Amino acid sequence: MDGVVKPKTRQSKRFLESRAPKLTENVKNAMIMKGGNTSQVVSQTLKNIYSLKKPTALLYKKKNITRPFEDSTSMEFFSKKTDCSLFLFGSHNKKRPNNLIFGRLFDFHVLDMIELGIEKYMSLSDVKGKTCPEGTKPMLVFAGDSFNTDNEYKRLKSLLIDFFRGPTVSAVRLAGLEHVLHFTALDGKIYMRSYRCLLKMSGCRTPRIELEEIGPSLDLVLRRTHLASDDLYKLAHKQPKALKPKKKKNISHDVFGTKFGRVHMQPQDLTKLQTRKMKGLRKRKGEAMADEGKKAKIVNGQS
Template sequence: MFEVRTPRTGKARRALEKRAPKLVETGKKTLILHGTKTSGVLNAVLTEIFHMKKGSAVKFSRKNENIKPFESGGETSLEFFLNRTDCSIFVFGSQLKKRPDNLVIGRAYDHHIYDLVEVGVENFKPMESFKYDKKLASQIGSKPLIAFIGEGFENVEELKHLKEVLLDLLRGEVIENLNLVGVDRAYVCTAISSNMVFLSHCGLRLKKSGTKVPRMELEEVGPSMDLVVRRHRLPNDSLQEEAMKTTREKPKKKVKNVSKDTIEGKIGKIYMPDQKVGDVALPNIAKGVKRERREAKLKNGEDRHASKKLKENST
């Protein structure tokens, strides 16, 4: 169990809020590790994956003896590294006699192993073996296109699972709007058989097409490899149910006196209070009104004097 610490400073509090679960997750970081034994081909594969994921990947160079993803108890140290680096995807390379050039790709939820896919690497070709214009090299932060070709990705369970994992590994940050200038590469995954997938990395060349949308041409820039599916492990039902939870959208507050019509659109009602004209104060008093007031005062004064004389005569 990891020790739960409460933040004491504003910087620590902001860091914890950044790592907290979000309704819309940002790009996932990838952790790349080595096993006890690795071959030269496998080291090159892990290095190429790190370069393709540059900016959102963490690579460990030391060997790890205690990491065995498919065995019980062999996930403890892996989950510890995922928690310390805040990574939700990992790529683990190992070399065994029965499983040469073995690559394990997995996802994590809440820093716990979610699912695993084990593949073998065959016919690997690094970027150095391809000759292409250096302008086609991928830039950091660019958005790739991912194409899955073949019916196996829809019918075979192993390939369907591999498709989901590769999408999370290669797609980068989830965005809503996309500029064509930021699309400079493509990953092409072709299902050769029920357990083999050919993965290639291509650069996009934009050419004139006579319209606003340019014509795109693919040029292979590497790396390329064959991935042979060996083992895979789906997530537990309880963990999958917890990971798939989404918050309900808050119901919108009803706006009074507003309705919508298919013809007129948005319609609103305005209620005006009764206007009491007699109680409204006039801003400017007219001269005629002043004269009437003076005459009324004089008349009232004469009436008072007349009433006083009548009183005196009566006495």
């Protein structure tokens, strides 16, 4: 109880409520910062990625003399201060030129960090033409067997999805699907390309789609990695019980998604079922007397 912070003002109360755990968490924010020594390529790359990530990103303009792989306390401090669970750190030195570190945190502690080196770069300003508006939710495409077989590439894929996925939405209009981020893993390199979707006339209701490269364009190579253990990684992905869908009885689905329901009913006596009365189906007086006589004989015979 000594560690519980009690708010003294309404403003501090709202602040603590915004930082408190929730069943449905807010959109993950990212902090983008550069190290003590950076090159022009790294600085321009950080600015371009910040333009793709806005408005859920925070760009630090001052240099931060830190090395996340040697000491991650500074990253955890800035994460807790700004409420950011993702970070991108850029640096440059003789041993590792044009260096980018993608990372994410769990409970304000570093979970995963992956270091990538920039070998080739093309910025947004190098491509002439229209760009996607700010806050556009991108479509992520991953190509290459390494993203499904190699453990490091699997974590890199998960980290990139967390970083670029944007807010969770229930529906997207067709015109809103205008930005594509394509990642290709081939021969030990990762190729990142950014495209704008153009909807062309096709003569039918479904438009013809063309892709126009808009930048930034990066050729990356995998360097150092710091991956969480399987137990910690599983704990970070654990969902609260309140969010898990409750299983409904007597309801099943087939492989095509068709919903089937099973109904349990008591046995019914159809002889007592009341049907529609019509004059043409009425029995005459003589027929009714004959039916009653037959029933009486059957009862006497059984007795």
